[in-house]
Amino acid sequence: MSQRDAAPCAPCAPAPYLTGHEPVTLEDAKARQWSWNFIFRGMSHNWVLSALIFTVVFVFWEWGLKILEVEPFIFPRLSKIWEETVHMWAESELLRHTWNTCLSVIIGFVLGSLLGALIGYLFGMSPTAEIVASPYILALQIAPKVAFAPLFILWFGYNETPKILVTVLIVFFPILINVLTAVRGVDPAMVSLARSFNASRWQIFWKIEFPASMPALFSGLRIGATLAVIGVTVGEFVGGNTGLGYLLVQGEAGGNAGAVFSTIIILTMIGILSYCLVILAERWVLRYMPKRKFGDVNN
Template sequence: MTSSGKLMSLMVGVLTALAFLLIWEVAVRALGVAAYLLPPPSTIAADLAKNWPRVISSSWLTTGNMVLGFLLSVAVGIPLAMMLAYSPFFERSVYPSIVFLQIVPKIAIAPLFIIWFGFGMMPKVLLVFLLTFFPIVINAVVGFKSVDPGIMELARSTGASGLRTFLKIRFPSALPSIFTGLKVAAALASTAAVVAEFVASDNGLGYLIVTYNGQLMTSMVFATIIVLGLIGLAFYYLIELLERLLLPWHVFALAEQTKQA
């Protein structure tokens, strides 16, 4: 997509969002909907501005938990994916346990984390880790297994060592799939952080949502959700930017495929 096409898409997106907010504002006021049920966007913006210091301080706490849990997922998930991809025995013995952990509702595990680790940072980071871990592992395994056998045979015929083959062929070939998993995990990270704060926290954006909801401050519930969504969106696009910097050839190939389609 050309730069003018991207600008046009951005403008269309912004105008669509503004039109939606305008319709929301007019409809709520025209129908006389109570503010505690559905506040107009102007009220949400005003209340957010009034309570901004508290929201921004909570945002830093939530973002910190989100990033730490995500980084822990990367640090554990990618090496584990390598072992799953290259060891059939390890895959048969460990993979079912990983799938089981993914199936178990994470909010059901949160009370155990409170018992074991208290109300500090640890239970929240671990819950983010559990929710973001699976997509990273699965996509990394797919990437490590999808290397062209012909290329690997050629590398072995030239006498390349196992380490050199991994660094020059296997790992670079797996990076597109790895980044797919990272982007999925980044999209889940904010959800994981706020779910953890619903259950196991006395601070953060999740705690604010519960507090404001209990006080029937619906406008601040909306405002906090919007801030949380913006944080998650920024985190996702940060991973996408990193992909563009590290894998420009892959991003270009995807753009060409989209253009041809």
Template sequence: MTIEAHTGPLDIDAPRPISGFHLLLRTRPELVLAPTILVVLLLAWQYGVVWLDVPTYILPPPSDVVAALWKGLDAGIFARGGYWLHTGVTLWEVLLGFVIGSAAGLILGTIISQVRIIEATFSLYLVAIQSLPKIALAPIIVLWFGFGLTSKVVIICLLTFFPLLVNSMAGFRAVEPERIELMRAIGANPWQMFWKVRLPSALPYIFAGLDMAAVFAVVGAVVGEFVGAQRGLGVLILSMNASMDTAGTFSVFIILSLIGILLHGILRMVERRVLFWSGPGQGAHGSGS
């Protein structure tokens, strides 16, 4: 048997293969860090409550919260004590109020930003209305519109209207004057300048406003249900607080958080499709609005 000696130079600087985990950690570290932080916080919460002997009616451990969440989801779809019926009611209020309020804010913000005399005339009134605490108006709105769906939608509309109004106006103001002058130089009419320059430049600001409005919509729905409602996650929270069911209350918080995350994810997906021409970090969350 003969052994051939390796006479070639050793390639010490040859790159080593990168494992899938290390590649993920380099390219998308948030996909590793975010779950890790969540697990650490849950473990600290679980064992911290036990070690410090905190009563469960003050702060239940995550295991009790998960058990309450499973119990609520395991109930029937139309069960009054279950989560499905109340989640459907709250989600419908959130979506309806979000669409109506955001559309109204976007339309009015677009009109005001395009017509200077309207902005100069109504800006003071808009500031005064925006300064009012919308949450404090909830009892009056329920008194005016009753305990049904309408009062919740009105509250959500008030909370989602101004983020779109303010952000759309800021977006249309942020258009570079050079681009407008260029469009005028090539003979573009106002309608063409709006669709080709003003609206695309304002879209990142508009999506930032939509993201804010989605969060406010969930808050508005719960506040409206606190003031007066027969169904909804806000009603469940009040009922659980009255019976000292803190674990159940925390489980409802999880559902509300999931609704917010769902709306945020849908908006981010639509944003990536609409703002396909924008580079990373230049979309709604990179506009600085």
């Protein structure tokens, strides 16, 4: 039984009116938490709240828009978006375009991650390499990578290469920074321990620095997984005749807000899916880490 369940009823009383200037004490915060529990007694309020919000959004999107008489070409209702999706599936090879986008996301993400991690480890092990190369890397990061897309089309033509290159460029930087910081942050005493066993530089990397960087590498990969979808979409905007970005541009050209929304939703789902896959991999690789409990101060 959690502490909240055992709460006395006094804090369940309605919270006093706040002007927003009172200092919020721990007691206040607890009282508010308890009052939620009072409403949904015996239930995990997280799930109930989530379901409630989802329903409200869903109902508003479908019937709220109808009542407010929002024009479908401005903001289409959910049923209209669904209709449009079915239409695109039948007429515009939605499945093929979705698969094409997914494949580009995977290839761009994997290549970008490998490149970022590789450069991160290289810089981590050799400060000289970092000093020499980092101005160029930084310039590359600061330059708007989206603007490179037309250049890549000039170089490689209207095919898959430009959008994958844009994705690689977008993905690699956060991974590089995370890996570099992690390698730099390895406890020097751990390295000394390995050295006292006469470990070679290579052994120190494989047995200490590389595994020690795993949590940071995965933080980078999480960011990268979501950025990869953006990279591919931008690449498809600019050129090419495949992918959801292309369908999106087509939809826009035809004034078809339903198609635009549909592709946005599918792109979002691809992003969520890739993020979840990274988290699954992270859970497996980092299974040695203490399990974190939400709100647990000791962790």
